[in-house]
Amino acid sequence: MSAYTTQELTGVPGLAGMYLRAVLPKKGAPCELPDRRLVLRGRTVREKHLAEYAGVCGFQEHAVLPATYPHMVAFGPSMALMTAADFPFPLLGLVHVANTVEQLRPIRPGETLTYQVWAQDLRPHPKGRVFDIRAEADDGTATVWRSTSTYLRRGRSEEEAGGFGRTEPPATSFEDAGLTREWHVPGSVGRRYASVSGDRNPIHLHPLAAKPFGFRSSIAHGMWTKARCLAALSERTERLPDAYRVEVAFRSPVLLPASVRFAATQTGEDWRFGLRGASGKEREHLRGSLTALD
Template sequence: MTATELNEAPNLAALYLKAVASTPTRRGGNELPDTEYVRRGITVDRDHLAEYNRVCGFGMRDELPPTYPHILSFGAAVRLMTDPGFPFPLVGLVHVANTITQRRPLLVTETLTQRVHLANLRPHPKGRQFDIVTETDADGETVWTESSTYLRRGKPDESAAKSERTATIEAGSPTATWRLPGDLGRRYAAVSGDRNPIHLHPLTAKAFGFPRAIAHGMWSKARCLAVFEGRLPETYTAEVSFAKPVLLPSTVEFTERDTGQDSSGRENHGQNRDFALHSRSGKPHLRGSVR
């Protein structure tokens, strides 16, 4: 794998313009670029973190929210997906799953190094999928990792195994009900840099086949994990799969339950949770687990 150093976060506005301009020329392919982007000396802007916390429902703490390193690495991920060797157009990719493993809490005061690369191009029942893998180091130790899975819709592949759901919670008896405003996509875009037009305005969302703007998947994950703030163990994996988009504005229902067991089947009440996000009509938006 070829490591390329980044001295600063990539310019996301320029990358999105590049993505739009290059969309017609993308021909597809069977390989992902072997580039790895590395950015060192990353520090946290406390004002930016405070605004992220407000949008996603986290409180102000000495520890970073578990989803915040995703924001720090997002520019490098988009750069990978707009590089000449990337086989698919950025526009039209669907974020279908995300897994974060935290080995210990990251402190706001720590200086971080992040490494981002592409991996595991494979068939999907609705096309092809791949992962963006991110590792975050502090004091020379990898303490946070992430795998974000994206789908490129295309010719169905019946040989592809369907993904296992990360939780089986059905609609009903919600733990909380959230009313999501119409400008939520714009607010999250301002703190995340993810200005995909499907999230910003009903008119731009309609151009891509959505009746209204939709919420970002990573906002949904962050908002769900904010419910567990102060209750998560120091080491855990938080996994989600994204189902139907959350239209804005809307009302959604959050449900959680204690699984009572860890990943090996041992009794471990309180620290292993399944959770889900549904519409008021019962349609699933997100299913997740913390282990």
């Protein structure tokens, strides 16, 4: 991090304007990630917003933040970074292929946190190139939360290309799972999550907006599917560990509306889980793991 310059943000960036910039082609942007980290200070959760997020994602308990909630706060600075003139790739067309969140201790809704966001590790991939958007939140004394979102920029495959740069969570056996659920995901969930999260990528909002990007209907946000799975694990246990890592690989989009099947297996405090189609095609949408941290 020592090579990064710091840019202080005075407020939450306006996401609507950034999506307008996202449709513009990148002209003359260098083919390297910017060496800036964006800092957003003094962020406190609004109870009403937390309740709206919990409602759309299925969380029942509001005493502590779901580990996926700070991702939304970091999303604005992430968008500001990825829509800036010096970012090498256009935002629309990037594919969110993996996400890892680490909750280092429980976070209470009334806490005031500082967020930092930066990009790193541009590397080859069999389908193009991938890079990471990193985010951290601290309470003034220590880091309490961090995440890594991996994005794919499709393009010519390169020799010696690897995968995402980390091991994917293992697949979950749906036949032997200790916890299973089936959910109907309505067509409106993309718009509902967009309203709460600010992520108004057109592929999530309406079938006509999604078709130019190759989808026959709108698709659910990847971070909604992750949050919905985490909410299901939260329902099952008296409480999740105080500190844990939850990582997922997004395998295929959930085309809306949809019927999906969730399955999870527990070993001690750790979980392995997955999400598949429930309408006979059994398409794998997500695989993930939750691991307690020391």
